[in-house]
Structure formats: C-alpha cells, structure tokens
Amino acid sequence: MPTGADSASSAPPPVLRPPPIVFNGRRWPSDELAAIAAGWLDYLHASIPRTAGLTAMLMSNHPHAVALFFALSSLSLPVVIFPADARAWRSSPSLPAGTPVFVPPGRSALVAAGTAAGLSTFALPDERPAGAAGAVWFLACPGFVNFTSGSTGLPKPVYIATRSFLVQTAAVIEAGRLAPGAPVVGSLQLSTHYGLGQALILSTVLGSPLGLLERFDHRSLLRLLATGSYAYWAATPSMADVLARAPLPAPRPDAPAICHISAGRLSARTFHAFAERFGVTLRPSYGQTENGFITVDTAAPAQVRSDRVGQPAPGIEVRIGDDPLDPHPAGRLGRVWFKSPWYMEGYGFPPNLALPGGPDGWRPTADVGSLDEAGYLALAGRADDCFKTAQGHLVNPSLIADALASHPGVTDVVVIPARSPSGPVIGAMVESARAIDAHELRTAAARALPPWLQPEIVVVTRRLPRLAGGKADRAACHALLL
Structure with missing residues (x-):
C-alpha cells in the first residue's frame, strides 16, 4: 500500500x-x-x-x-x-x-x-x-x-x-x-x-x-x-x-x-x-x-x-x-x-x-x-420538521421550542407530532436539570403562543435521548411520547 x-x-x-x-x-x-x-x-x-x-x-x-x-x-x-x-x-x-x-x-x-x-x-x-x-x-x-x-x-x-x-x-x-x-x-x-x-x-x-x-x-x-x-x-x-x-x-x-x-x-x-x-x-x-x-x-x-x-x-x-x-x-x-x-x-x-x-x-x-x-x-427551523395537526394547522416546531426554552431551567426542547385519537397533536420533550411541572410549562406556552401552537403533550426529562454526534434523537423522542 x-x-x-x-x-x-x-x-x-x-x-x-x-x-x-x-x-x-x-x-x-x-x-x-x-x-x-x-x-x-x-x-x-x-x-x-x-x-x-x-x-x-x-x-x-x-x-x-x-x-x-x-x-x-x-x-x-x-x-x-x-x-x-x-x-x-x-x-x-x-x-x-x-x-x-x-x-x-x-x-x-x-x-x-x-x-x-x-x-x-x-x-x-x-x-x-x-x-x-x-x-x-x-x-x-x-x-x-x-x-x-x-x-x-x-x-x-x-x-x-x-x-x-x-x-x-x-x-x-x-x-x-x-x-x-x-x-x-x-x-x-x-x-x-x-x-x-x-x-x-x-x-x-x-x-x-x-x-x-x-x-x-x-x-x-x-x-x-x-x-x-x-x-x-x-x-x-x-x-x-x-x-x-x-x-x-x-x-x-x-x-x-x-x-x-x-x-x-x-x-x-x-x-x-x-x-x-x-x-x-x-x-x-x-x-x-x-x-x-x-x-x-x-x-x-x-x-x-x-x-x-x-x-x-x-x-x-x-x-x-x-x-x-x-x-x-x-x-x-x-x-x-x-x-x-x-x-x-x-x-x-x-x-x-x-x-x-x-x-x-x-x-x-x-x-x-x-x-x-x-x-x-x-x-426559523427545518422545513422537514414542520407538520400539520389534526385541526389542519401548519406547525413550525422552532416557534414552540423557543417559547418553552425561555422557561427557567429548560436546557433543550424537541417538538414533534404526537398521536391522539383525533390525529396528530403537538408534543414536546423538554430537557431540564431540575424538576419542572409539565402543567407549568403548558401555562407558560399559553402566554407566549396562539392557541393552535400550544403543545397538548409535554414530557419533562433530565436528559433527552441523543444521537452519536450529540443532536437530540427525534425518533427516540417520538417513541417516548407514544
């Protein structure tokens, strides 16, 4: 060689x-x-x-x-x-x-x-x-x-x-x-x-x-x-x-x-x-x-x-x-x-x-x-991350993630579609080093976002699942919201 x-x-x-x-x-x-x-x-x-x-x-x-x-x-x-x-x-x-x-x-x-x-x-x-x-x-x-x-x-x-x-x-x-x-x-x-x-x-x-x-x-x-x-x-x-x-x-x-x-x-x-x-x-x-x-x-x-x-x-x-x-x-x-x-x-x-x-x-x-x-x-986000809810609203996940990330203690957020009996709804996985109540986060989001962009499902975790390169693993987050 x-x-x-x-x-x-x-x-x-x-x-x-x-x-x-x-x-x-x-x-x-x-x-x-x-x-x-x-x-x-x-x-x-x-x-x-x-x-x-x-x-x-x-x-x-x-x-x-x-x-x-x-x-x-x-x-x-x-x-x-x-x-x-x-x-x-x-x-x-x-x-x-x-x-x-x-x-x-x-x-x-x-x-x-x-x-x-x-x-x-x-x-x-x-x-x-x-x-x-x-x-x-x-x-x-x-x-x-x-x-x-x-x-x-x-x-x-x-x-x-x-x-x-x-x-x-x-x-x-x-x-x-x-x-x-x-x-x-x-x-x-x-x-x-x-x-x-x-x-x-x-x-x-x-x-x-x-x-x-x-x-x-x-x-x-x-x-x-x-x-x-x-x-x-x-x-x-x-x-x-x-x-x-x-x-x-x-x-x-x-x-x-x-x-x-x-x-x-x-x-x-x-x-x-x-x-x-x-x-x-x-x-x-x-x-x-x-x-x-x-x-x-x-x-x-x-x-x-x-x-x-x-x-x-x-x-x-x-x-x-x-x-x-x-x-x-x-x-x-x-x-x-x-x-x-x-x-x-x-x-x-x-x-x-x-x-x-x-x-x-x-x-x-x-x-x-x-x-x-x-x-x-x-x-403003990724084009392939956008999705429509069951009500037909087009969701830009970055807008919701920014609103949730502004809450004290939040270190990272992944916003993805979650399943519901009526169709896709807005779900959010929130990473925080301290205990935060999901209702507290939804209340904060309600003050910052219009009704059609407010997450219906919020899960708080100390650490988001991540890929080998350090990015949040969106597929794993989606599985956790099911």
Whole structure:
C-alpha cells in the first residue's frame, strides 16, 4: 500500500504533524504521537488488501485514536471515520464489504462489536515500534468520510476532500482571528465533521496544543481550562449551558476567548449567563455535515446576538428563497441556500458518490431562515420538521421550542407530532436539570403562543435521548411520547 507521498495523482501535501495533546492530565507531545502513527504503518500495510479502495477506523477522543487517524491519513486511500457508538455503524449506503476497519489498542470490545455488525475489524497491536515520523506526510490521503446525524433515517456517508477540510480550516482561523499556536479545546466527538474539523485539524494547522476530553463533562472541562489559557472552543448550546450553570472551582478558570456555538438553539438565557460568568461572548454559528462551517457571528461583542447565527464565513455566499437565482429580499423567510469552496464531494463511499444538484453551484439546505439588511442569518427551523395537526394547522416546531426554552431551567426542547385519537397533536420533550411541572410549562406556552401552537403533550426529562454526534434523537423522542 503506497503512502500519500508516493501517489502520483496528487500534488505534494503540506507538511503537517499531529498536535500535542493534553488528555486526562497528561501531555502527549507531537513527536510521540507522530512516532506512534509511523510505527503502526507496517501493520497497516500488511492488513490492507491491495484491492482495497478505502480504509476505515473507529474514532474516539483518545490520543491513540488520534495517532491511528494520522497513520491512516498518510496513505493514498480515503479514510472512513466511524464513531465508537455502534448505533452509527449502519449507514445508507453500507460500507463496501471487505473494507478494513482499524480499532485503536485497548478497545477489544469494539472489535467484537464491529465483527458482530458485519465490519472487517482489526485491532492495532499494543506493542508498536517507534517509527521514523520525519519520513511520513500526514493528512496526505485524498479525503475523509464522516456521517450525517441520522436524525431523519440511517446516517448517510459524506465524503469531503482533504484539501476542502484545509480550506475550511483557513476560514475558521480567519473568522476567529486565531494566531499560530493558539491552544484549542476539543470537547466535541472527533468522529463528527464538526469535531474533526474545528478541533483536531484546526489544532494541527495552527500547530497548537489540543486539550482533548474523552467525553463532555463540565468538571473535566473546567479542570482542563484551569491548566492553561485556551483560545478556541467549538461547542454545542447544551455544553455552553452546562458551563454557564455548573458550580465553579476557585479560582474561576478562564473560558476560551473565542467560543463558536453550533448544532442547536442557543437560548438568550445561556448567552447572557455565560457572558456574565466568564466575560466571554458566545458566538453563534451554523453549519452542516456536508460542508461544515457556513456562518458565524464575528461582530464586536456588544453587537453579537443569540437570535441569529452570524454572517457567511470567508468564501461562503448565502441566499434565501425557493430559487437562489431569484432570492427573497431581506427579512423574508425561505429555504437557506449557500455556495461554498469546501463543499463535500458527494454522499456515499468513493468512487461511488452522489452529489445533489443545484443551480449554478448553489446548495440547498433543509433549513428555513431569513437574512437581514446586513447579511446576518436567522434560522426559523427545518422545513422537514414542520407538520400539520389534526385541526389542519401548519406547525413550525422552532416557534414552540423557543417559547418553552425561555422557561427557567429548560436546557433543550424537541417538538414533534404526537398521536391522539383525533390525529396528530403537538408534543414536546423538554430537557431540564431540575424538576419542572409539565402543567407549568403548558401555562407558560399559553402566554407566549396562539392557541393552535400550544403543545397538548409535554414530557419533562433530565436528559433527552441523543444521537452519536450529540443532536437530540427525534425518533427516540417520538417513541417516548407514544
């Protein structure tokens, strides 16, 4: 199996090395991770069939998984990145039969689970010779496959070229005004596009330390922040909310200066509480697995707002309407379209890819929103989440979710149709860390919403069911409302 450096089909890749990692109180130097990656290459060469068109790995937030990622990235084959969560291993389409799936050492249970799921899994050896990392070009493979969240069906594989990840990373650096060496916090799962691009690859390009959490936990994050001055954190609204409410150690750790918040609704309460506690303004952003970074709010802190997700990132264009060639004027709701220099190569596993069409390079999203006169995007929900009730009223779930999320103690809301003898009615699953009476929530919704948008069924839970990437699992929520 040739390395990426031996491939004649691509230009010489940039010279990049694994970032130094801070993990569970230990620092893993860049040279150590690079040597581990290089030391595994002989095993990888021996295990990958000559006829293979892909390689794959089970990714987790651990330095060994990072080393495996960089080892595979030095080969000339695309790399499929599966999460360690077995729920996400079934995709549409399925991974081609016989594709080798590598598992970092110490994860033997995943090998057995992968084999049971029909994957050709190989465990990396615990004993590994230190390789000559200086002779290896990392991030030299053609591209990577991540997966959509699976919120509307089986996860779909999304193939994005390595060069596109690097162009996107340059835009993140420009938008955040990040200096070389600026330390990065990695609390998102590296198996997701968001975590891979805005934590691991970002810190690699910056040549900066990556503070890596095995899984998000506010205590672990606060301990990490107490060890040094971190500059950048990409997170979800629920992560920011927990950090804004959790007890703080003394002295209070500093939050990263730049916090990009995406993959969900950022409430005004969390936005203001975080700023009051840490003196840092959360910056709403917007993206999708097929592209990653699309918009972010880069305004002066006093001008940032929680009810919009910023302006297009450097190199991105955004339009609203049924047809992007005839866009809606400012302030009018419609489908969100965008143009991007780092869009995916297509759905599927290369070389069998399907790329959705769009006029003149414009890409449709499933989201509905509006642009203001200054080009700031405000989202109003997903077109495919809207539904009609038994009375014939069209429901935009985001309006109801916003009303319920404004209640003290509510951290997340999922609004979905629930069954009733007369037909679909409005149901809501509400996540709250404290006990809240469902009647109290319905009363609050009645004050904020017209009668036809008031939820008839409200269920309060301490934690919503979630998909591997962290999004609320709407299908599981629907089952709980039955």
